[in-house]
Amino acid sequence: MLVGHPHSTTSKEDKEYAFEMACSNIRYGPGVTAELGMDVESLGAKNVLVMTDKNIANLPPMTKVVDSLTSRKINFSVFDDVRVEPTNESFEAAISFARAGNYDAFVAVGGGSVMDTCKAANLYAADRDAEFLDYVNAPIGKGKPVTVKLAPLIAVPTTAGTGSETTGVAIFDHIPLSAKTGIAHRALRPLLGLVDPLHTLSMPRTVATYSGFDVLCHALESYTALPYTERQPRPPHPQLRPAYQGSNPISDVWARDALKTISKYFIRSVEDPEDVEARSHMHLASAVAGIGFGNAGVHLCHGLSYAIAGNVKTYKPELYNSSHPLIPHGLSVVITAPAVFQFTAPACPARHKEAAVLLGGKADVKDEDAGLALADVLRTYMQALGIEDGLTALGFGSSDVPRLVEGTLPQHRVTKLAPRQQTHEQLGDILHNSMTVY
Amino acid sequence: MLVGHPHSTTSKEDKEYAFEMACSNIRYGPGVTAELGMDVESLGAKNVLVMTDKNIANLPPMTKVVDSLTSRKINFSVFDDVRVEPTNESFEAAISFARAGNYDAFVAVGGGSVMDTCKAANLYAADRDAEFLDYVNAPIGKGKPVTVKLAPLIAVPTTAGTGSETTGVAIFDHIPLSAKTGIAHRALRPLLGLVDPLHTLSMPRTVATYSGFDVLCHALESYTALPYTERQPRPPHPQLRPAYQGSNPISDVWARDALKTISKYFIRSVEDPEDVEARSHMHLASAVAGIGFGNAGVHLCHGLSYAIAGNVKTYKPELYNSSHPLIPHGLSVVITAPAVFQFTAPACPARHKEAAVLLGGKADVKDEDAGLALADVLRTYMQALGIEDGLTALGFGSSDVPRLVEGTLPQHRVTKLAPRQQTHEQLGDILHNSMTVY
The missing domain is CATH 3.40.50.1970 (Rossmann fold)
Known part of the structure; x- marks a missing residue:
């Protein structure tokens, strides 16, 4: 468990020892x-x-x-x-x-x-x-x-x-x-x-699905982000502390709350557009996860998504009424999520297991199976909500992997917040492992 | 359960339908x-x-x-x-x-x-x-x-x-x-x-105890406060929405998090002043509960405490090094807490039960015993940490009750946020029931 951040912060190393609390200026109500x-x-x-x-x-x-x-x-x-x-x-x-x-x-x-x-x-x-x-x-x-x-x-x-x-x-x-x-x-x-949750009643099914997976990945990535106490170097001035600070006890609170809401309401909110209760909770969860990741940061799913979406070929999503090919943000983010969390789990298996449980997964999982457990839970959601079967279904093949890796490398701002650092080859493996998801 | 606020907000009545999210500007770190x-x-x-x-x-x-x-x-x-x-x-x-x-x-x-x-x-x-x-x-x-x-x-x-x-x-x-x-x-x-949690290492035992009970009551009162959807009237202008808005899904997140921390670290943090981990967590919980109650409000324990502390006679707490009689804030707040929550529980038993469980109480309690269950958990903490046995031990007697009620009545700002409204007699009963606690 990484929850005990405050205890680990008296080290003499040049690691971060402080975090700014998430702050919001949100008014909620139908x-x-x-x-x-x-x-x-x-x-x-x-x-x-x-x-x-x-x-x-x-x-x-x-x-x-x-x-x-x-x-x-x-x-x-x-x-x-x-x-x-x-x-x-x-x-x-x-x-x-x-x-x-x-x-x-x-x-x-x-x-x-x-x-x-x-x-x-x-x-x-x-x-x-x-x-x-x-x-x-x-x-x-x-x-x-x-x-x-x-x-x-x-x-x-x-x-x-x-x-x-x-x-x-x-x-x-x-x-x-x-x-x-x-x-x-x-x-x-x-x-x-x-x-205003009443606005989400206008969302087409695919918009509700893809944007909901964006919320899910915000919560999972911020929860599994590098702990703020491991971020280096410690900034020489408080004004140089970055907005994305790594996971901390407060961003954890937001992330866990969003995961609980997703577990209860995500699928309902997509299945029935008139389910005001479910859509309301998901709308609030979107802001909650936003405050969490705005404070802790996101990492590999988002880092990879920028290259995936930026290299779209001919894919056009249903119900988006778009004149140009596009991979909706949430789709480009979630498509690698099972492979990403299998890769990151060894760095903090307890957090991956806890996230899987919050999303409805089994509790009795060994540390070495933590990544697989979370990936399996994600696949359950993705399949239930009709997410395309991997990068292949979005128009990519193995030959695209080098270009997608190249597109990911400049995304330091987020990729360095992963709990496990990556070589080019490892990024390529994640992409290869995301060609098909189920 | 009152958690489903968003669902209950489409009523046509003149009740509140919106809340502003808690906001903070806190930097944490040893x-x-x-x-x-x-x-x-x-x-x-x-x-x-x-x-x-x-x-x-x-x-x-x-x-x-x-x-x-x-x-x-x-x-x-x-x-x-x-x-x-x-x-x-x-x-x-x-x-x-x-x-x-x-x-x-x-x-x-x-x-x-x-x-x-x-x-x-x-x-x-x-x-x-x-x-x-x-x-x-x-x-x-x-x-x-x-x-x-x-x-x-x-x-x-x-x-x-x-x-x-x-x-x-x-x-x-x-x-x-x-x-x-x-x-x-x-x-x-x-x-x-x-x-900066290192500062709390300077706290004498009684300061750690009383201020910790203040945190506990902030969390309990904000968690059981009138839901924001029940506050009347709906403000005619957003700038007239009060700072204390009633419980809402976001203040609930802060309150629950503080209660979990208290359950794990409060007693440890008092028992051993050198327990940096426990004191660190309690220091952060203080800010967390502060954001929660600053958004939702507090109610009867605080409303009554102002009259209790304001009418102090000769009581002087240990280790406070004070030249004048005083009842430390946290002590004046917690002293009525068992009686307060027995009074308020019928208005929202599920929340009282949930709070008791978060503090380490039993899970299988009937609705009609919710208040007693929470009061019993509170008494366990109070006894373990040596809190005085009721208002009598602070120098008050039955004859002081009318004056204490009079002192509480002007505290509308908080007392109206209780989930159950109170007559003068009921306030008097809470005080009488707080003369001895154990």
Whole structure:
């Protein structure tokens, strides 16, 4: 068990000894979107940019947002051209739109793609002279810290999902390198997330499935992340402590709570879109897991997913109404999860066993079978919810593995948080082992 | 079970339907106080007021604070005249001191008394023209909302304890009315809490005991508080949603986590002051429970405690080194806890049973015995740790009950959060039933 972090922190080594507690600014409640106009009014905002995508634009969440702003006579524009699984080009289109107006507040209505695009638009509208790559994570971009003051952003998530409403991260596909990367700084975090579970009733089955697996992987990866006491080096100044700090007693609380909720409600929430109770709990679990991973970090499933999604060939998911090939984020994340946790389990078998039990697995498992036990539980969920049978079903073959490994290597920010460090060959093995899942 | 809040929130009644998630700004780690000077430097502060009490002034926590500030060449003054269980007079002395300087940051080194005094000094130094009662909770004071900008306050808690580092509340004894009251506004919350478990090694046994029972009651009261979906009326504006919102799925997570830690480490942490692991876990549990109750609220144990402590006669606790009679906060809180939870259990027996089990009680208890089961578990802890045998042992008799009830009635802010509302007679019964505990 790694739970006893506080005990292990008196070592003399140059390891981390402190962590910042997760912090959130989330309001939860069915119908809570009705308060949006009052919140915007309290901010003193006079000219608001509402961002969404073409699917959400005609759905109830957007109607509620518009009604609430209109009822308080707030002036707003709508940008509904967010791309699902955004790219540097779609980010730049949103940035141009935002720069052309003089907006003093932003509202994002949608899933992770919309919230992330809105964060980027807010940042570059606040720093009108910045080049796009200035703030993008190194080594792809310059990784400049954010010192300009952003306008307030209120996020209204419509999936149970990314937890992007709780984080300062914006992820996109960098087309020139076929790689996902992002912009990460706490200044990007929404001022307020309105978590209104009624919005998730609009989610198609595949969206509920893939976004739910994203929540599941957020919780599992943050729970099995390198303990904060093992992170090296200890930062010379508290301001240099990274946002992703490794697992700690507080992120553990969030992760375990999310796993319990998933065990009880995930499958129900997909099977019956009218199951308000199940969808409500999953919507809250999405924010809960978001706070957890925003504090502890994620690791290999996410690190690999960026290369997988960035190298999509012709795959198009059902019910996504997309004009371009795309692998939804949650699908690209979960597809390697059974192989990832079989690889990481030897580093902390107790945590892998505990996670498997929280998800409904057996309790009496030997340490050496911990990875297999968790992988088996994951396969049960994946099969029950109709997840494609591995990377092969997403259009990849063995010959793609070297390119996927290359795409994963730059994702240090997350891969180094795995409890077990990886060679290129080991990353390749995980991908080979993910060609078929069942 | 009340866990299914999200399901019950679609009612048409004028009940609350939303809650704000708990938020914290805590950094945890053994030795983390060494970073204080760098944090103060990052704030750009040039003239710092460090507050503490005469006991802490010569103990290691204060040495570490002074060393850290000195190492960064930061100019600071020390006020070490904080009164344990502060009063309006001791608050006013601290305020005068703060107003006489021109401080641009505050550091509080101590337990709840020090942190609360420092919050008040910061507030009234920022609003130099305010009368003392302006910001004090109504009906004793005018309950004015805080609109002035406070200086940053960094809290370094030395007990495992009040959780005051996580809250915007400052409690004191209002001598003219023999009643505890306070100042409550989120603007008072410390910018940063440095939770350094090494400091708790300085706690005398009785301080560890009483402050630990405060943590226990924070967790139990917030876990059994009125659910947020039952709070009436629904606020007409989100800014009018109170800080104490009633129990909700997120405060529940914090409360349960604190109860589990208490069950595992509380008694160990008192028995052996050198048990770093146990004291570390209790120190973190104090902040965890603080975030939970700062979000959900506390109810009857705290409501009654203000009258009990405010009417102290001659009681002086061991090892407190106090010149005046005082009932330590945690003692005044826990002394009625067995009677309180026997009273509240019929409103939500499942939660009372679950709390008892988390604290180590039996699982197979009937609903009608839920209150007794929890009371019995509490008595086990109280007896093991040598808590005085009821109000009688603290110097009270039956004839004091009417005065204690009168002192409790103005504490609406907390008593209305009990899951079962109380008549004057019922409050009197709880006090009578607390005359002896075992």
